[in-house]
Amino acid sequence: MANLSMRLGAVALGVLMVSVYGCASEPESSESSENVSESQQELGCPDGFTSAEWRIINTMSPIPDLPVDTTNKYADSAAAAALGQALFFDKRISGPIEEGTQAEGQLGNIGDKYKIACQDCHNVASGWLFDIRSNNGGPIPNATALGSAWMSRNVSSLVNTAFYVQGNPQSRRSPHWRENDGFSDSEWFDAQSEPEGAPVQNGSRLQLAHLIFDHYHDIYNHAFPEWPLDPAIANLARFPATGSPFTDVDNWNGMTEHDRGIINRVLANYGKGMEAFLRTLVSRDAPFDRFVAGDRHAISQSAQNGLKLFIGKAKCAGCHSGPIMSDDDFHNTGLQINLALSPHAGPGETGRSGNQAFICNSPDSEFNVNGPYSDDRHTGRLNGFCDASIPNNLWRTKELRHVAETAPYMRDGQLATLEDVIDFYDRGGDPADANNVGPREIHPLHLSHQEKRDLVAFLKTLTGKPVPASRLVDTHRP
Secondary structure, three states: OHHHHHHHHHHHHHOOOOOOOOOOOOOOHHHOOOOOOOOOHOOOOOOOHHHHHHHOOOOOOOOOOOOOOOOOOOOOHHHHHHHHHHHHHHHHHHOOOOOOOHOOOOOOOOOOOOOOOHHOEEHHHOOOOOOOOOOOOOOOOOOOEOOOOOOOOOOOOOOHHHHHOOOOOOOEEEEEEOOOOOEEOHHHHHHOOOOOOOOOOOOOOOHHHHEEEEEEHHHHHHHHHOOOOHHHHHHHOOOOOOOOOOOOOHHHOOHHHHHHHHHHHHHHHHHHHHHHHOOOOOOOOHHHHHHHHHOOOOOHHHHHHHHOOOOOOOOOHOOOOOOOOOOOEOOOOOOOOEEEEEOOOOOOOOEEHHHHHHHHHOHHHHHHOOOOOOOOOOOOOOOOOOOOOOOOEEEEEEOOOOHHOOOOOOOOEEOHHHHHHHHHHHHHOOOEOEEEOOOOOOOOOOOOOHHHHHHHHHHHHHOOOOOOOOHHHOOOOO
16 A cells, blocks of 8 residues: 555645645745745735645645546436436335334334335435434444344445545546445446345345336436337346345346346446436535635634644544545554444454455456446456455545534444544554454544544534535435
8 A cells, every 4th residue: 555645745746836725835045935926925824834734735625526437428417317316215126124123213114125215324304315314323322224134334425425536536547436345346336236235225136127117217218328128128027026146046047148138237227327316416615615715714713723633743634635535545444343332333344355356256246347337348447456465454534524414433333423533543543353453554643632622623614515405306206
């Protein structure tokens, strides 16, 4: 893994010496100050910041245009986004409920079908599309999501997740790793896993194809004119009501290879429509952005102190870099899963290493960016990945935009507040145990109480404007 400080420094050097704010570089002597223009001297840096610090801050704002994803030619299609939005609210995607009680927030009884839409875990009512139904820390301290069964992970916000791109966001070669553990290599590959994920919606790709054929036929064909729905899907003898490589396997294996390809194309296009919808869930113009753009009063002095700590003593920007404050890379932060705080978490999960085989060699690896359903099979995103040796316990850096609105925190939701998170990093992580091993990338920070309060004040300035209200409307078809 590249040295984080070197990488951050390289980013900073790419920023102009005179920032959007107009902060001039500091002259080394009175003689060199004569070479700084009068306007630059008048603008200067905000109080308390050096020009070197301000160059780093300018890499963190504003949020840029949406990144390129050439593997999905429909990524910016309004028609595909409309289909994705409708299916986001449709409960008929889901199969039988397997675990949980209504007292715990379950959406039906064991065995009930058609109860779980995407929005039931990414709640519209939250404003930021994260789970306020089950990962609320009480009265049952579950802290993880409840789909058809309990999951081991906290549900994250969907807002601004389109910006998770490692490297140059405008390069088609930049990986688009998804989930905390790099579960998939594109947003559309990731999205299509949810309908038939056993603990998520527990449906199947055949069930999804019939739902789309029966209720979204015209919308789908409008969104994907090169791939119109095959009328034969209506034939249940040829295309059973349920089945996939993972559930109702006999139904799936009983189909011809050609017919399985028809259903896989529908599944892939479902994922691409969902990506198009997710790319509309963008929040910009946080108080922090206004501060960087020139409004000196947009954030408090405490928040400014916290910003200085964020890029300095607290070392947050070493991983939480760039406009969404994530390097989209994978690190060992030394989290010890506490089942008393998050009883459905998975202490034995290995992180990034656990998904290498899924992306490269599983029955669904044909959906990776090099596979037949990708619209650009030559991105090079997977170069070196499938043969790489990946250590255990590497987890992706979470973005920090609107972080103050999306508690609880960490991959299993076991930390209830931002103060808890800062305390965790201040002590340098948790003690090692059998599942918490490997070289760590954090160390004790020795922050004062006031410095911790200042960091919290800064993090609260990262909440931008809400996503467009039109994107939170239930448009599914009865």
